[in-house]
Amino acid sequence: MKLAVFGNPIEHSLSPSIHTLFAQQTGVQIEYNKILAPVNAFAETTQDFIAQGGKGFNITVPFKVDAFNLATKHSINAQTAGAVNTIKVDGNTLIGENTDGIGLLNDLTKNLGIDLQNKIVLILGAGGATRGILLPLLQQRPAQVMIANRTASKATQLAKDFESYGETCGFGLEKIKDGPVDIIINATSASLEKQMPNITAGVANNAICYDLMYGKQTPFMDWAQNNNASMVVDGLGMLVEQAASAFEFWTGKQPKTQTVIEAIRALND
Numbered sequence: 001m002k003l004a005v006f007g008n009p010i011e012h013s014l015s016p017s018i019h020t021l022f023a024q025q026t027g028v029q030i031e032y033n034k035i036l037a038p039v040n041a042f043a044e045t046t047q048d049f050i051a052q053g054g055k056g057f058n059i060t061v062p063f064k065v066d067a068f069n070l071a072t073k074h075s076i077n078a079q080t081a082g083a084v085n086t087i088k089v090d091g092n093t094l095i096g097e098n099t100d101g102i103g104l105l106n107d108l109t110k111n112l113g114i115d116l117q118n119k120i121v122l123i124l125g126a127g128g129a130t131r132g133i134l135l136p137l138l139q140q141r142p143a144q145v146m147i148a149n150r151t152a153s154k155a156t157q158l159a160k161d162f163e164s165y166g167e168t169c170g171f172g173l174e175k176i177k178d179g180p181v182d183i184i185i186n187a188t189s190a191s192l193e194k195q196m197p198n199i200t201a202g203v204a205n206n207a208i209c210y211d212l213m214y215g216k217q218t219p220f221m222d223w224a225q226n227n228n229a230s231m232v233v234d235g236l237g238m239l240v241e242q243a244a245s246a247f248e249f250w251t252g253k254q255p256k257t258q259t260v261i262e263a264i265r266a267l268n269d
């Protein structure tokens with residue numbers, strides 16, 4: 001099965017290593033390549049791949065919205081996220097899926113043993129990453145999902161967009177109080193610039209702190225450790241879990257993730 005991941009940049013993607021391990025484990029024959037798409041030619045680059053027999057692909061930064069527009073059919077997760085990270089080629093139909101949210105959820109529940117029901121969740125950031133995880137999170141019936149963002153209006157809008165799926169509210173970062181909060185998820189892109197959103201330290205007290213970024217000790221993880229968080233986690237488990245959902249979507253085989261998470265962490269250290 002001819003598979004790939006498209007992005008720009010793409011050189012550092014761990015996806016080929018992850019999918020190769022899944023393929024070995026499940027006995028499926030795959031060829032999975034990294035493809036650098038020019039920023040203004042995502043659709044053309046994917047069409048070439050499909051013409052050469054490509055059966056499925058992942059999409060990473062900055063093409064997830066382009067991939068949504070390319071897909072001719074969308075799952076409910078893709079629809080609510082407004083973004084697509086996985087496409088399956090089914091004849092002339094390009095089925096768009098978004099496995100980011102389910103990847104986060106599987107990491108939290110299966111790997112870390114965290115039950116979200118009746119919990120208070122605080123998400124930092126109100127961009128594409130937050131939109132991608134909201135539906136699967138709300139489906140776990142947390143007591144409340146609070147969305148806090150530097151630009152408050154984006155948080156209030158997002159909370160409104162998802163209010164029919166559960167208890168949501170949105171506000172500016174400066175309105176965050178000292179808890180109690182059960183889980184804090186950093187979905188801002190601040191870690192990329194080695195920054196930490198400016199929020200009150202007290203909110204981390206006894207909270208599980210999860211950064212969607214992976215592989216490095218991020219400023220958010222430092223902050224959480226210094227402020228008495230009960231658990232501090234990066235997004236590597238989510239990365240492997242979103243890949244596992246994509247692999248199952250393409251091949252019908254569900255890979256086991258635990259050993260793959262360990263192998264990828266060792267590779268990335």
Ligand code: ATR
Nearest residue numbers: 125126127128129130149150151188189190195197
């Ligand atoms: P992504 O797709 O990764 O979510 P995005 O849509 O550009 O990327 O959103 C980035 C998010 O990180 C936004 O919520 C942004 O806040 P603004 O909406 O106010 O721009 C947030 N963000 C980026 N850098 C930040 C920083 N240094 N402190 C706090 N929030 C930051």
